[in-house]
C-alpha cells in the first residue's frame with residue numbers, strides 16, 4: 001500500500017467500502033498506516049530510505065507526531081541522529097558569516113548538478129534539502145492526484161455514480177481539490193481532465209446543505225454528534241484523529 005497506484009477500480013472500491021465518510025480520507029489513512037508498517041519493519045534500515053529522509057529534512061510536524069506515536073526508539077534513533085547532525089551543520093554554517101555562506105551556496109549548486117552521482121554522500125544530499133518537503137506528504141499528494149483524476153475521468157460510469165450516491169461523498173477539502181483538478185492536464189497522458197459533472201456538484205451541494213441544517217438544529221440538544229459530522233465534512237477525517 002505504501003507504493004500503491006490508485007486506478008479506477010481502487011476508486012470504485014473505496015466509494016463502495018467507505019460510505020460513512022470521505023473515501024479519499026479513508027484511503028490516505030490506510031496508506032499512512034501501511035507506510036509506517038513498511039518503514040518500521042524494514043525500510044528504516046535501508047540506505048535509500050535514510051538518504052531520502054535526510055534529503056527531505058525529516059517529516060512534517062503532522063507526520064512527526066504519527067511517527068512518535070509508533071513508539072519505536074530504535075527507528076527514531078536511526079533517522080533522527082543523522083538529522084540532528086544535518087541540522088547542526090546548517091546552523092553552524094549560518095553563523096559563520098556571508099562569505100562562508102556564499103562559498104557554501106556555490107558548493108551546493110555544484111553538488112546539486114552532481115547529486116545523482118554514486119559518489120555523493122548522503123550528508124551532502126541532506127545539505128540540499130528544502131524544509132517542509134515531507135516524503136509521506138509527497139506520497140499523499142500522489143495518491144490524491146491519482147484518486148481525483150480517475151474519479152473525474154470515470155464520473156459518467158453508472159457503477160461509480162451509484163457508489164458515490166450511496167455514500168457521503170468527498171469531504172470539502174478533497175472536493176475542493178477535485179474542482180481544482182478538473183480542467184487541468186494529466187501529465188503522463190497529456191489529456192485534459194474533465195471538470196466535475198453537474199450530478200457530482202449537486203450531490204455534494206445537497207449533502208453539505210443537509211449537514212449544515214442538522215448541525216444548526218442540534219445546537220440546543222447537547223450530546224449529539226452533528227457537530228462532529230460538520231467538522232469532518234469540512235476538514236476531513238484527520239480533524240478528529
Ligand SMILES: [Zn+2]
Pocket residue numbers: 022023024025026170171172173174236237
Ligand atoms: Zn477527504
Ligand SMILES: [Zn+2]
Pocket residue numbers: 059060061062063134135136137138
Ligand atoms: Zn507529512
